[in-house]
Amino acid sequence: xxxxxxxxxxxxxxxxxxxxxxxxxxxxxxxxxxxxxxxxxxxxxxxxxxxxxxxxxxxxxxxxxxxxxxxxxxxxxxxxxxxxxxxxxxxxxxxxxxxxxxxxxxxxxxxxxxxxxxxxxxxxxxxxxxxxxxxxxxxxxxxxxxxxxxxxxxxxxxxxxxxxxxxxxxxxxxxxxxxxxxxxxxxxxxxxxxxxxxxxxxxxxxxxxxxxxxxxxxxxxxxxxxxxxxxxxxxxxxxxxxxxxxxxxxxxxxxxxxxxxxxxxxxxxxxxxxxxxxxxxxxxxxxxxxxxxxxxxxxxxxxxxxxxxxxxxxxxxxxxxxxxxxxxxxxxxxxxxxxxxxxxxxxxxxxxxxxxxxxxxxxxxxxxxxxxxxxxxxxxxxxxxxxxxxxxxxxxxxxxxxxxxxxxxxxxxxxxxxxxxxxxxxxxxxxxxxxxxxxxxxxxxxxxxxxxxxxxxxxxxxxxxxxxxxxxxxxxxxxxxxxxxxxxxxxxxxxxxxxxxxxxxxxxxxxxxxxxxxxxxxx
Amino acid sequence: xxxxxxxxxxxxxxxxxxxxxxxxxxxxxxxxxxxxxxxxxxxxxxxxxxxxxxxxxxxxxxxxxxxxxxxxxxxxxxxxxxxxxxxxxxxxxxxxxxxxxxxxxxxxxxxxxxxxxxxxxxxxxxxxxxxxxxxxxxxxxxxxxxxxxxxxxxxxxxxxxxxxxxxxxxxxxxxxxxxxxxxxxxxx
Numbered sequence: 001x002x003x004x005x006x007x008x009x010x011x012x013x014x015x016x017x018x019x020x021x022x023x024x025x026x027x028x029x030x031x032x033x034x035x036x037x038x039x040x041x042x043x044x045x046x047x048x049x050x051x052x053x054x055x056x057x058x059x060x061x062x063x064x065x066x067x068x069x070x071x072x073x074x075x076x077x078x079x080x081x082x083x084x085x086x087x088x089x090x091x092x093x094x095x096x097x098x099x100x101x102x103x104x105x106x107x108x109x110x111x112x113x114x115x116x117x118x119x120x121x122x123x124x125x126x127x128x129x130x131x132x133x134x135x136x137x138x139x140x141x142x143x144x145x146x147x148x149x150x151x152x153x154x155x156x157x158x159x160x161x162x163x164x165x166x167x168x169x170x171x172x173x174x175x176x177x178x179x180x181x182x183x184x185x186x187x188x189x190x191x192x193x194x195x196x197x198x199x200x201x202x203x204x205x206x207x208x209x210x211x212x213x214x215x216x217x218x219x220x221x222x223x224x225x226x227x228x229x230x231x232x233x234x235x236x237x238x239x240x241x242x243x244x245x246x247x248x249x250x251x252x253x254x255x256x257x258x259x260x261x262x263x264x265x266x267x268x269x270x271x272x273x274x275x276x277x278x279x280x281x282x283x284x285x286x287x288x289x290x291x292x293x294x295x296x297x298x299x300x301x302x303x304x305x306x307x308x309x310x311x312x313x314x315x316x317x318x319x320x321x322x323x324x325x326x327x328x329x330x331x332x333x334x335x336x337x338x339x340x341x342x343x344x345x346x347x348x349x350x351x352x353x354x355x356x357x358x359x360x361x362x363x364x365x366x367x368x369x370x371x372x373x374x375x376x377x378x379x380x381x382x383x384x385x386x387x388x389x390x391x392x393x394x395x396x397x398x399x400x401x402x403x404x405x406x407x408x409x410x411x412x413x414x415x416x417x418x419x420x421x422x423x424x425x426x427x428x429x430x431x432x433x434x435x436x437x438x439x440x441x442x443x444x445x446x447x448x449x450x451x452x453x454x455x456x457x458x459x460x461x462x463x464x465x466x467x468x469x470x471x472x473x474x475x476x477x478x479x480x481x482x483x484x485x486x487x488x489x490x491x492x493x494x495x496x497x498x499x500x501x502x503x504x505x506x507x508x509x510x511x512x513x514x515x516x517x518x519x520x521x522x523x
Numbered sequence: 524x525x526x527x528x529x530x531x532x533x534x535x536x537x538x539x540x541x542x543x544x545x546x547x548x549x550x551x552x553x554x555x556x557x558x559x560x561x562x563x564x565x566x567x568x569x570x571x572x573x574x575x576x577x578x579x580x581x582x583x584x585x586x587x588x589x590x591x592x593x594x595x596x597x598x599x600x601x602x603x604x605x606x607x608x609x610x611x612x613x614x615x616x617x618x619x620x621x622x623x624x625x626x627x628x629x630x631x632x633x634x635x636x637x638x639x640x641x642x643x644x645x646x647x648x649x650x651x652x653x654x655x656x657x658x659x660x661x662x663x664x665x666x667x668x669x670x671x672x673x674x675x676x677x678x679x680x681x682x683x684x685x686x687x688x689x690x691x692x693x694x695x696x697x698x699x700x701x702x703x704x705x706x707x708x709x710x711x
Binding site: 056060066127178180234237336341343345346347357421422444 | 535536545581583586589605607608609611615653655656657659661663667671672673675678680681683685690693696700701703
């Protein structure tokens with residue numbers, strides 16, 4: 001029976017019935033859907049983006065950004081300082097992620113419990129989920145032959161500097177070392193949601209509706225009774241005019257860190273939930289390029305076999321920030337992205353690009369300071385506005401992250417280091433490091449992405465300071481849940497995919513409990 | 524030439540007046556060689572397109588190992604990329620191009636960007652690298668990033684930089700959007 005529907009199938013208005021309707025197909029939505037379908041629950045996923053199975057991939061940077069990246073990576077924070085990197089396709093950001101699969105650090109889970117009142121998400125609650133996910137996603141540490149030259153340089157330099165690091169757990173199976181994680185894996189080796197939880201859900205009777213944008217929740221007395229959705233004509237990336245109405249017992253918002261709160265804001269929930277759209281983290285990620293005397297060919301093999309976690313937690317002298325608060329990794333970029341983030345004009349830039357094989361580099365992401373998080377709001381036309389003012393502590397962390405990256409690359413033998421920028425911030429040796437002393441970070445100064453959005457629908461018990469409770473249920477509703485990174489009270493401090501998936505296990509259990517209490521009019 | 528840029532307040536005031544002046548100035552002052560490039564735009568007007576072309580002439584590689592046809596196709600690709608993003612982004616980029624065209628005047632050049640001589644354009648773009656204005660930095664960064672990503676995203680640039688391209692020589696597979704754009708521009 002047909003179970004994948006795309007814009008070419010959705011040509012007329014129709015009503016769709018299900019027990020559970022999930023909005024979004026990334027790590028949160030797909031995991032939740034797979035777990036529910038496994039329990040013989042009739043579940044559907046609505047995904048605004050297109051369905052692009054790996055046979056449609058061609059590993060060209062621009063082509064693939066058009067298929068699997070929201071707004072082709074051109075969307076930014078309100079002030080233009082940071083590019084918003086998220087998925088807009090079946091499988092969400094997992095289709096372009098690096099497959100890094102860190103379990104949530106215990107200190108972060110303890111913080112969320114003690115400071116934000118989160119229950120039932122401690123290390124003991126989540127470990128069984130990770131143990132199962134390790135098998136489902138084939139998570140393992142990469143063997144030596146998967147370390148490309150940049151990975152090896154980062155590992156050796158970190159040891160020289162005595163910075164703690166370790167192999168990054170990888171969600172891969174039969175990796176071909178193509179180096180196209182960010183363009184989607186043609187070989188189905190990277191264990192994205194597209195080839196794991198989505199097919200698991202489908203094989204257990206679930207249905208997938210791609211090219212469908214959730215619009216309006218129909219609410220009656222604290223219960224969501226329906227959802228209105230619009231079909232997107234993928235050929236022009238605009239609504240086709242076809243409307244869908246979804247009837248379900250439970251609705252789950254899993255549209256991702258940049259979109260879930262915006263969806264609920266557009267449904268008018270802010271007046272009852274003042275914390276909606278607040279506490280948005282995004283792991284701003286400055287990068288540096290480094291010119292080496294030998295070939296690096298950063299675009300082959302896996303992106304980050306090894307990561308430095310020495311500075312994961314920020315260090316303070318009493319209340320004054322001293323250093324750290326970030327993860328540090330080898331970078332993996334292909335020429336279009338390298339070119340646009342290297343300085344120089346004309347011949348100067350051309351010569352750098354002619355040596356692109358010798359250009360390596362690193363990237364890091366800051367653990368957004370808890371008291372300087374951003375917000376998501378919507379304007380009068382319902383358009384999302386992501387605000388992320390880079391305040392004092394954020395700036396200090398970014399500068400220290402840049403400083404450590406420069407040090408790391410010189411320690412690895414770099415001949416010259418360039419900040420990822422359109423401006424010529426060039427370092428010939430560590431003697432130049434004092435150039436950073438007067439370095440101001442403002443919009444347009446650096447090229448930075450935001451790969452890991454979270455928050456906006458924070459979890460907690462207080463309705464004034466959070467949006468969902470520890471069951472993932474939206475405060476004031478009995479059958480509306482959120483299951484993605486938007487429920488995190490702060491950033492995770494490591495790559496968030498494994499935290500999102502483990503949280504989805506908790507969400508799916510509570511959704512099942514809700515269904516037991518529901519006398520479905522449909523079944 | 525080294526002329527101090529306008530103070531920020533005067534610059535912002537100038538920017539607020541620029542759109543009005545542009546509507547008058549743009550009537551008769553279009554470059555005459557744009558049509559010969561054969562770029563069919565869906566998004567950008569000829570003035571905005573001119574900024575990309577003139578900027579590309581300075582920014583793109585001049586070495587003969589880079590085929591010249593990439594210049595035109597990269598700019599055509601920018602139009603395609605922006606055609607499919609949301610209107611807010613389209614609007615921001617178009618505004619940036621409109622303002623950038625008149626930006627040299629605030630730096631003391633008595634000319635729009637597209638009318639600057641080649642050496643003046645190079646000098647002006649080099650000056651922009653030193654700006655501390657976030658508005659100017661963002662405009663420059665955005666236009667530059669579009670040009671470079673579409674240039675080096677073009678398959679014909681790869682041989683010159685010794686990039687082996689997609690792993691295992693996977694053939695190109697056009698999305699429904701790329702096919703749509705192709706039809707739109709071929710029929711224009």
